[in-house]
Amino acid sequence: MGVLSLIIKREFISKVRNKSFIVMTFVSPIIFVAVAALIGYLSSMKTEVKHIGIHDESGMFVNEFKNSESYKYHDVSKIDPKLLKDSVSQANYEGVLFIPKKDNLKDYEKAIEYVSEDSPSLGFIADTESKLSEKLLRKNLNNQGIDTVLLDKSQIDVTMHLTKASGEETVKGVNEIKIGVGAIFGYLIMMFIIIYGNMVMRSVIEEKTSRIIEIIISSIKPIQLMMGKIIGTTLAGILQFVIWAIVGVILLVVANLLLGLNTSSPTTEMISKAPEYNQLLSNVTIIFMEIKKLPLLSMAVYFLIYFIGGYFLYSSLYAAIGAAVDNETDTQQFMFPVIMPLMLGVYIGFFTVMNEPHGTVATIFSMIPFTSPIVMLMRIPFGVPFYEIALSIALLFATFIAIVWVAAKIYRVGILMYGKKPTWKELIKWLKY
Template identity: 55%
Template sequence: MNKLKLIIRREFIAKVRNKSFIIMTFLSPLIMVAMFALVAFLMKKNDEKIKEIVYVDSSGLFTKKDFKDTKTIKYQDFTKLGLEATKKKVEAGNYYGVLYFPKQDSLEVLAKSIEFYSKESPGLNTIENIESNVNNRLRHIKMNLLGINIEKINASRIRSNIKMFNFSGEQSSKLINGLKIGVGTIAGYLLMMFVIIYGNSVMRSVIEEKTSRIIEVIVSSVKPFQLMLGKIIGNASAGLLQFFIWGVLLLILYGVGVSVLGLNASEIPSAEHIAVAQQAAKPDQIHTIIQEILKLPLVSLFFLFVFYFIGGFMLYSSLYAAVGAAVDNETDTQQFMMPIIMPLMLAMYVGAFTVINDPHGPISVIFSYIPFTSPIVMLMRVPFGVSWWEIAISMSLLFLTFLAVVWIAAKIYRVGILMYGKKPTYKDLWKWIRYSG
């Protein structure tokens, strides 16, 4: 046990004293803030650019009121000028493009013969805005031809607002469900990035010691199992410390931005902020939203996040360490990386396409039990409420699998760390696992 503590301490100190670790620990939050600020600035600048679209209507069916101007798109009527003259004027001027409606015998033919000319390829939002205006006008004309009363159709439209409750009578909201999705997704993504970054760190550490032959001296006094476990725990501790520092620095930078620079995160347009604004416009729902936020199992979420964060990292790091022991350089690791990365990617895809739509469905439940995917999938499910026995099963399987993987990885480790000059294959790894000497 004392040797294990020494190894953990050695790995931790070696990691945190590394110049690149220190620089990135304090520089990464600044880079992240700068990136968000740059994105917000570019989005703001993009919104300031107004696209003036002119239209030439030879069909006689459209007027200026049929085109709704937006913050970034404005419409002008150049019908009297004619198509060719309009195209020359637009091409020589600052207008964005020309929308042309030819004269046709039927609406169906007209709908398929509308033309748009521009100096550059239009973006998706621009085309959708044009098509939306055109389709609305053509639809109204078609309804009039069919004798349908448009006023009655518009008057018949009604929007429902379904209130959600559980069987204990507690009310929920769509905003809270979105918040739960966001919390679970961020937690799963952070875990995946943590595993990839610090798993590779464990692997490189093993390769460096193996190629420098230091490992031959170390294993003479320490069991390979202890050495591998010490490396995993030491690197995990350094990584968690770095994440903690990042969190503190980001909070400090946010506070400075709000109080000193006058920055406001709500100015950054996003679906979440739009949803919050829509909910805030309804005073009767504000109290419900606050209650739901406070009712989220924040303490449970934190401890489960820590458990699965550490458990998932330990599980995958043992695989990374085994790969590092089996090869002589990072180039040779590529053949073994895919089986390690695939479960992580699978977990993210399951979370993104299955857990979000049905967090308690059979696929979500099964993958939250499988140890190689449970750290991510279960973290995504927890905000929606998971039974204690499901969490107990998932935790037990993760812990038992970790012990089994460490045992298997240790067998590869004790043989691989002393192998030089040979590129191992999966067949070689199987032999090392079965080796009992």
């Protein structure tokens, strides 16, 4: 145990004293806050107004298009179409909508044309087609003697009031909130595994190529060296995350003070839209209440458990890969099988757990050790029976022990092999030594 603690201490100190580690520890939060501030600034900027020409020979549609913050419409029905197309080429108009005159309303389905130099956005296309279709529908109903005004008055929009069986109010999107909270925990585990697993692998490769490993291995067991590297790198990573969190919070507070954000009194717009504002405030309150009802404390505990199991499982594989090769280029053939389960866990979490958190697929992948650290953490906010969590954790740590044994076998042979890129067949042979 004393030898292992020395290795852990050596790995930890070598990581935290590394210049790149120090720089990224303090620069990363600054970059993150700067990017967030830049995104906020860009999103607050007013978009350039685009001028759209409407050449309406029928005269039915031109009044349906109203100016907005993004688009300004111009009636150019009296201008020659050829000149209008030239105007588009000369950038006088973003585009021109050509609407011919048709006797039969059905003929408008394929007759309307939009001319522009650049492809319009999907939102603009959908909005324009909706306006045209709505006008044609009303015109068609009037031709058939149906009063569209009476039809509008008869229309009733239904908004469901959501409550739980206990009588508590809830809002739309609660499942999205739950999957979001679970996804944050799962994504953190995935990123930690990839970032610091690679760090373990590079450390092994560096010591192997510099031949320092031959001196170290003469006095300690290979499995002690491997576990010392993994644990030492883990502690360095945890320290980095803690510093990121502290620096990030400080920077966000400072940025908030510098921006002078004032929330003490409602704006004129809020007052003019009091019912909508009150409803929004009520929904936000309910959302925060839903988040508070989530098992956040137990999720934090399970996050730590799954993080330890998942990180040690994958880091053992990273260490084995580092021992088997001579440089990072040769690791590519072995990296895909390691990364694939992590990516699969993310996709299963987002596309299956959200719709069926207790379905067969979600349940199975929350039990498979290579995907359970991500999938199970996404399922927990929806309420998972304790026996399923216990079984999942037991399988994860049992697999971790087995993988450590397998990785130690490869590590023991691989750290003394030079000059040849091993194949999968050779790796299997090493397990028999």
